[in-house]
Amino acid sequence: MVEEIGKTAEEMGKEQRQIAVSEFFEKNRHLLGYDNPTKALLTVVKELVDNSLDAAEEARILPRIWVEVKPNGPDRFRVMIKDNGPGLVDKQIPLALGKLLYGSKFFRLRQSRGQQGIGGSGAILYSQLTTGKPTTLISSTGNKKTSHYEMMIDVKKNEPEIISHQILEDGREWHGLKVEMEIEGRYIESRQGIPEYIKQVAIGNPFAEIVFEGPNGKMEFPRAVNELPPIPKEIMPHPHGVELGILRRMMKSTKSRTIASFMTNDFSRIGSGTANEICKLAGIDPKISPGRLEVEDTEKLFKAMQKVKLVRPPTDCLSPLGEEMMVKGLKKELYAEFFAAVTRPPEVYRGNPFQIECAIAFGGQLPADQPIKVVRLSNRVPLIYQEGDCAITKAISGTDWKRYGLQQSGRSIPVGPAVIMVHIVSVWVPFLSESKQAVAAYPDIMKEIKLSLQELGRNLQHHVAGKRKMEMQQRRKEIFDRYLPEVANAVGKLTNKPAEPILNKLRSIIKKNTEVIVDDRSKEEVGNAG
Amino acid sequence: MVEEIGKTAEEMGKEQRQIAVSEFFEKNRHLLGYDNPTKALLTVVKELVDNSLDAAEEARILPRIWVEVKPNGPDRFRVMIKDNGPGLVDKQIPLALGKLLYGSKFFRLRQSRGQQGIGGSGAILYSQLTTGKPTTLISSTGNKKTSHYEMMIDVKKNEPEIISHQILEDGREWHGLKVEMEIEGRYIESRQGIPEYIKQVAIGNPFAEIVFEGPNGKMEFPRAVNELPPIPKEIMPHPHGVELGILRRMMKSTKSRTIASFMTNDFSRIGSGTANEICKLAGIDPKISPGRLEVEDTEKLFKAMQKVKLVRPPTDCLSPLGEEMMVKGLKKELYAEFFAAVTRPPEVYRGNPFQIECAIAFGGQLPADQPIKVVRLSNRVPLIYQEGDCAITKAISGTDWKRYGLQQSGRSIPVGPAVIMVHIVSVWVPFLSESKQAVAAYPDIMKEIKLSLQELGRNLQHHVAGKRKMEMQQRRKEIFDRYLPEVANAVGKLTNKPAEPILNKLRSIIKKNTEVIVDDRSKEEVGNAG
């Protein structure tokens, strides 16, 4: 057998070549959320809605988004998403959507929905892979001209392949982006379906108006808040979040001349005093050029940077919804009797600021005998799949809800009439996979989620306890009402007196003295006689 | 607030730029299995061991691999992997290991361990990120010269950055590759630790010899088989596994002049008869040039290709271990009383051939009161993490093991003294994420795993039933042995006769008549008296 003679190193070497990232993702499309037709349909909608919301927010426009999903043959759908965002400049359109790993958000330390420059182009990649058809892109920046593209992606090169292109001077006032594509997919109405997804988007983005037209009709999600959350700011990396390898690279490419200025310029939260302190701790001359530092010295500097006490990174790079907005979001979509929300102060994970907030809707029309519904949001984006692996689910299961008034068996999702929403906000949310459906359960993040849930739990418990206290008081009154005639009778018999007046006196004790009947439920007190 | 004035489309456009794939993975290192120090240490070992085995197999060399993991300060480890493979040609070394998405295996339809050209370079990326230090690579192709490199990766460019390089004409006979790097990591001895991983590698690759020197001593895993499994062949894509988008691309880049020759040349299992049949079905002239076909016609052709009956793809691209080798692998590492293995015929998922095989070790010294141990292999590589999400685990939980003699409560991992190994072999194993730890639960794959497990289960049940029958017979004999002296005594008392002869007569009934004692366990028979 010829094949049984092994290849030599030389033969093997000749076979090697570079792979385009688009080829990689085409083959590994499950990494982008295109595992199966059902999930793929949701992923396309999700990526495009995320892009629309991000763009509108960045342009400080209250978002209004139209989503259409219409069947077009068996397992085929036409998906259209249109927004009122800033639109794209004509020549940017092919690059922004026709090239993977191309974007603006990757390099910035700031909170946003998409981050990797894969979302939109990934959808187009999936569309052409499953239908062979180009995607239609229509955009205007509000300059009375509208760009029309039909486009595909050249997978071998990771470059846009423009099928047709025209600019219409149509005088339209509209600005925004409209994306229309045909894909292979499957539509479901269940918990992991598009309607539920859009409902969660509406809850998590109460400042957005969304109209969804699906195969089974139209749903409108009105706006509940008329202002956008503040725009998050970009920040410099925080020294505690930088890794040794990254530090080395930064030192090589910095424009700063000295170690000291490198640290004050290229990092947040290092003043010149701190810079000198770090250098002293590392035993390094602060005036030396960053490019000149030896590997060992870099390591010393790195360790000193970790050791020194620093102010936490600036947190205006984060824009949580805030307690009020979360409650409004829940209220407009859910009928419940009690709402509460908690926004934790920002925290830091690997030098990346992040913030946890959560909210609960309780009681009312929510079903009492099922596991609570969990709405997971990451930078305002609902997470639908991989629920079990997600830090949020794990934190909810790992919290003792029995003490807060929900049922729970062991470490599982509690049961009760509640919806709990948890929102993680960060410049860099660590996901378990590129399909961005589950937050990785790092200890720092788990801890914050749990603290927020505990605070939320206490709010809930307060509410439930109040309700229970009233019920208890009522029950106590009933108990005494039931026992008093018996006691009066017995005391009457023992003392040879009529029972009626004794009963009246007993009743008057209750009336005068209601605190008596809400007395503690303690065991009998023990003391010494006499 | 200045920030509250939104950005325009023009401003946004200017911020966009291309991201290098190395940058992407540096930031998304959890996608490659570098979520935390414990997992990172395992991932480094795993990727390098995989590469070594692949290389040796391709060169038809019985692999011998040295693995060293030595602590080097707190949370720091020096990892060394050395093999007896073909080695790398000097100039290929930087590219093969210093550039992500560079490799030979991505484009081939053939079974291999690594596929994406990310494993080795990913490890180097992680090493430099966490320690800032270069990786040492030493290789020889057996030409009495040895290449020594110290190397890093230029992350912004996704290019190798050579720190030092020399070729020693040292006359050494050795060929192979030695990789040595320093990384941040944490060492554990548990189920997800390196020793367990290497043990599973030894089970799944019984033709390999492995020596592992860890922080707690040396372990040797000898070879159990002295021949390699046949080398898998490369194949052309099968029409049923091609997607519309890929078909279009193939038609554009093919060298074939007509649709008919395109189909016979660029696909497997299409002869000229079939090619004409497809064209007829699609209503397309077989002589037309592939590049000329309209989108609609491509779709018709695509549909026709799916519709036509074809021989299944060639399966010599697959190289399962085979039943004998699986049993040998288990036997050399486990003390059990019963072994069985099942290798299913190859099947096709999305036109990609795949094959499932599984084996079981049962009884003996295996613990009886715990969930069975599951060894998951994918192209001979053990999967360690994400057990719960994996198709293999799901298939095992989803199989009714009670009927095969193991305990099982509901749909969970069965309990009993068993180790079950499941091996999925494919030119393209669909993983849930790039860290390649869980096989996606596609129905076609689930079905095959379940069928293989059921067959395995029947083998097990046969064994257990035989054992149980013997035990039952033994138990019955014991029961009678226990009761007969009592009966003899009592009958002796009732009849005023000595017990001994009665007992002897009773025992002779058993001896004569063994079928009596395996009599049915029926209830007492009811009849009418007299």
Added chain:
Amino acid sequence: MTEVKKKLETLGEDVLKDIDNQKNPDIDIPVRSLSNVIYDDKLKQLTLGDKVSKRFLFNVAHAKPFMQFMLIAALCKELQEQNIHTSLRDVFYALKRTLPNSDENTFDEQNESDPIIVDLEVTLDVLREQLHLNADVRGRVVGNVIIKDRGDTINWSKLGSGGWSIPSNVEELTFKSVDADYILVMEKNAAFERLHEDRFWQKQNCILVTTQGQAARGPRRLIQRLSSDYKLPVYVFTDADSYGWYIYSVIKYGSISLAHISERLGCPTAKFIGLTISDIDEFKLQGFTIKAKEVDIKRAHEMLKYDWFKHPAWQKELKLMIERKVKAELEALSGRGLRFMTEVYLPTKIKRKDFLP
């Protein structure tokens, strides 16, 4: 040699014959379940049919009860030979031991040996008492009666507050003098104590018997002997629920489980004095009833089908109970006053001859 000893030896010899012939030894045991119990309406008795079950030594499911049966038979022979009487519990303990080289016992619980003793009784067609086995002692009696037992003369009216404990074996006692108009049998000790303290037996000139729950053999045989020898009416007084009524039916007709000896234990002339569900209204006990449990209702449904409960009066009571899901205990009468039972309920019922058949 006693008749019983002879029967036991024959049993052994039959088994031995099988063994000698190298056959699988077996025993024929009459079936004692409801399916083999016949209600004889003329005799007013439950009797046993002729179904038998075969028990084999060499059958995994039969082997242990077969061994247990032989152990008990052998012990009974010993009791005959040594003229020892002993209790069911003693039999259990005397035979209970761990089998050699195992952790298995000959008997684990008394409720394993008790049914096998009944197997032996029915197989040999002898009374338990003839096997020298006393049932658990339960039941007390008081009244103007003088008896002789084991050579002692005992006056039932002169035993203080406790009354006379009825032994399990009353075959050998003789009545010296009996001065009573009727026998009042009650299920509950508490009622007995109340009536005793109130000297009801003196005032009413009757004999009071409490069975303390389901009637044991001793009290049943005693009641039967008294009522037939002295033609005394027997009135049975139980809770108004299916269990109480079944106690009555056992006293009167015999029981399903002891159907083979109904003729020696049954008292066909017995009448039921109360409580009935109808009494609840009649005697204003509504405030002192208890909700019937699922099992009570289920039992009542079964009893509706028994031939010996087919009388319309009983069908009516059973259906009332099922319908109203209610029951009343004897002590419910205390709700109307601690002496209501003594002074009102029982005198009224007896005066009116208000009995159920």
Added chain:
Amino acid sequence: MTEVKKKLETLGEDVLKDIDNQKNPDIDIPVRSLSNVIYDDKLKQLTLGDKVSKRFLFNVAHAKPFMQFMLIAALCKELQEQNIHTSLRDVFYALKRTLPNSDENTFDEQNESDPIIVDLEVTLDVLREQLHLNADVRGRVVGNVIIKDRGDTINWSKLGSGGWSIPSNVEELTFKSVDADYILVMEKNAAFERLHEDRFWQKQNCILVTTQGQAARGPRRLIQRLSSDYKLPVYVFTDADSYGWYIYSVIKYGSISLAHISERLGCPTAKFIGLTISDIDEFKLQGFTIKAKEVDIKRAHEMLKYDWFKHPAWQKELKLMIERKVKAELEALSGRGLRFMTEVYLPTKIKRKDFLP
């Protein structure tokens, strides 16, 4: 007016005073748990300390027991007035009813009313019998003794096979003649029947008492009266296990739950005749033992800590039991022969004076 009736009225008046003053009525009830039980080594008695618990009417956790306490007190006053004696069970039934407009009962089970009756006893410092409440009747006796009870003369040697049922109240009986060398008290009825049939009491000239399980008040008081009035040694014969030994300790020292009346019930001169774990080896009972259960072992561990089990001989037996995880019942002796107990075990022990303190 009787002293008891007076005490009941005072109780009522104290509560009424609180009600008149519009205060939350409370009752002081002496604590009866181990924490308030003191072992008096000189007197060889368990006695009650002076801890009390306060029970309030207007406290959700106390309200129901408070009501139940008053119901029982009122009923007891009625019993005094009408001079009726009744049983604990009767009290339960006489008071059990459903409260108006609810599905809650005054008492659901007798085990709810029983402890409250004890509460009343200790609170008023009166004997249950003085409240006219009879405990459940348990225990029988036989021997050469003639007594007088309620005007009847009763000869314990002439009561046939049943012996005399010991009533709950033995305060009023008087001994006419007592002819015995010692009293043998046994836990189990089966042993009693064996010894009685074998005429052990005649042969050994002793009085046989069975407590039929944990000793009720009647038998305890009877044993105490006999032993102190006639200076008779008392030998107690129980299973070799923690429960059997505790039965012995209750006869000798009194019980934790009835510590308030130890002086009237305890019999400090009692000695333990068997069974011990050491007997298992000595009398070759190895084949007839039972594995001790978790609860037995747990109980033995508790008893190791009791002051009244601190004697080295008892510590040794308890530890042996824990170590060997074994226990033996009286009937284990039947394993050596049905008359082994009568003819070998007991005579040997008594001859050797082989007792535990």
